[in-house]
Amino acid sequence: MIVDERLITYVNSLDMGNTEFLDELEAYAHKTYVPIIRKEMQSFIKVLLAVKQPQNILEVGTAIGFSTLLMCEYGKENCRITTIENYKKRIPIARENFKKAGREKQIQLLEGDAGEILPTLNESFDFIFMDAAKGQYIHFLPQVLRLMKPGAVLVSDNVLQDGDLIESHYLVERRNRTIYKRMREYLYELKHHPNLVTSVIPLGDGVTVSIKK
Numbered sequence: 198m199i200v201d202e203r204l205i206t207y208v209n210s211l212d213m214g215n216t217e218f219l220d221e222l223e224a225y226a227h228k229t230y231v232p233i234i235r236k237e238m239q240s241f242i243k244v245l246l247a248v249k250q251p252q253n254i255l256e257v258g259t260a261i262g263f264s265t266l267l268m269c270e271y272g273k274e275n276c277r278i279t280t281i282e283n284y285k286k287r288i289p290i291a292r293e294n295f296k297k298a299g300r301e302k303q304i305q306l307l308e309g310d311a312g313e314i315l316p317t318l319n320e321s322f323d324f325i326f327m328d329a330a331k332g333q334y335i336h337f338l339p340q341v342l343r344l345m346k347p348g349a350v351l352v353s354d355n356v357l358q359d360g361d362l363i364e365s366h367y368l369v370e371r372r373n374r375t376i377y378k379r380m381r382e383y384l385y386e387l388k389h390h391p392n393l394v395t396s397v398i399p400l401g402d403g404v405t406v407s408i409k410k
Contacts, residue, residue, distance in 0.1 A: 357403025
């Protein structure tokens with residue numbers, strides 16, 4: 198927890214929720230222990246979508262399609278979303294959720310490893326949401342940058358690892374040290390890349406917003 202829990206509870210108590218289908222999907226995700234974006238992150242993405250009004254969106258990490266459908270619902274009316282998922286058990290659930298929501302024509306779900314799929318994409322995007330394996334963000338970045346239009350927004354979720362990133366390397370559990378090292382490299386690259394302007398925000402479990410110059 199990187200922000201006081203009572204403060205998060207208060208902020209989230211002000212939230213008006215989403216559509217009935219999204220609220221039901223969120224409840225299902227919590228019940229079945231599927232990780233989805235936190236309530237405060239949902240509100241943040243809605244604001245970014247309202248400001249940017251992206252037409253072409255790329256999502257790296259679909260899970261059961263909650264954030265995909267959130268972006269469909271609260272983004273530009275005719276926006277298109279390409280989303281990538283590697284976990285085979287969740288792919289059919291995501292497809293079924295897209296169908297139930299009546300959004301399957303707006304969404305292209307690509308099955309497989311994002312590291313292999315991203316180099317095959319040739320279109321450009323004006324909004325990219327990164328929410329996949331955290332230790333892979335740094336490896337995905339070169340291709341993500343290639344796919345971003347000038348002025349495009351890159352949002353990366355869960356970048357502060359429950360606060361572990363500010364701890365000494367030796368205090369981090371051994372099994373988490375690779376992710377710790379790679380995420381610190383990722384944040385450094387985002388902040389120092391000559392073609393990006395980036396803010397690191399202690400929201401949820403940490404989020405970055407990067408704009409391509």
